Amino acid sequence: SDNIDNIIDRVLFSQDDIEEICQRLGKQLTEDYAGKFPLVIGVLKGAVYFMTDLTRHMNVKMQNDFMDVSSYGDGFESSGKVRLDIDVQADVKNRDVLLVEDIVDTGHTLKFMKDLLTKRGAKSVKCCALLNKTERREDDVVVDYFGSKVENEFVVGYGLDYLNAYRNLPYVGVLKPEVIQANLNR
Ligand code: PRP
Ligand code: MN
Numbered sequence: 001s002d003n004i005d006n007i008i009d010r011v012l013f014s015q016d017d018i019e020e021i022c023q024r025l026g027k028q029l030t031e032d033y034a035g036k037f038p039l040v041i042g043v044l045k046g047a048v049y050f051m052t053d054l055t056r057h058m059n060v061k062m063q064n065d066f067m068d069v070s071s072y073g074d075g076f077e078s079s080g081k082v083r084l085d086i087d088v089q090a091d092v093k094n095r096d097v098l099l100v101e102d103i104v105d106t107g108h109t110l111k112f113m114k115d116l117l118t119k120r121g122a123k124s125v126k127c128c129a130l131l132n133k134t135e136r137r138e139d140d141v142v143v144d145y146f147g148s149k150v151e152n153e154f155v156v157g158y159g160l161d162y163l164n165a166y167r168n169l170p171y172v173g174v175l176k177p178e179v180i181q182a183n184l185n186r
């Protein structure tokens with residue numbers, strides 16, 4: 001059937017789990033950014049779902065922006081090369097920037113963005129990621145805030161994709177191995 005839940009092996013973070021994470025991180029960020037007028041930058045496309053839920057729990061005056069950065073590889077393996085596809089609209093000079101990510105994996109994407117925005121004169125550049133796959137880290141980069149660590153499994157949903165699909169699942173789940181296998185044999 002076309003029911004997209006069928007590609008999920010098991011749910012890792014339910015809608016309730018995610019809401020709880022957003023509440024907890026939002027509360028922390030509300031304290032840490034009080035009086036700071038942060039520029040909150042969601043990283044397209046993975047961070048879209050998390051960005052909207054997280055910032056609804058941040059009770060501070062802020063500006064929202066987006067940028068699109070891709071680590072290009074073969075669809076599910078990061079290559080280490082990062083490309084800037086769509087730049088942020090705002091001038092980041094002297095701004096307190098908060099990058100919002102769905103997941104930090106090798107760290108290449110986050111390191112690229114932190115370096116770029118720091119070079120442009122941002123006052124601070126921090127990152128809040130829903131998930132932190134520490135086992136896969138290749139760059140020494142700090143994930144300042146995160147919802148949860150995750151094991152080295154292929155996760156999809158709530159912004160996270162497989163071949164640019166399944167982002168709209170309202171929870172995060174582990175992809176069935178046979179779904180990857182079917183694509184490899186295609
Ligand atoms: C994914 C994810 C992070 C990045 C993490 O984005 O959303 O931005 O990879 O991987 P890294 O730590 O190994 O760099 P992707 O480039 O796949 O684009 P997307 O957000 O549009 O899916
Ligand atoms: Mn991304």
Ligand code: MG
Nearest residue numbers: 046160161164
């Ligand atoms: Mg992706």
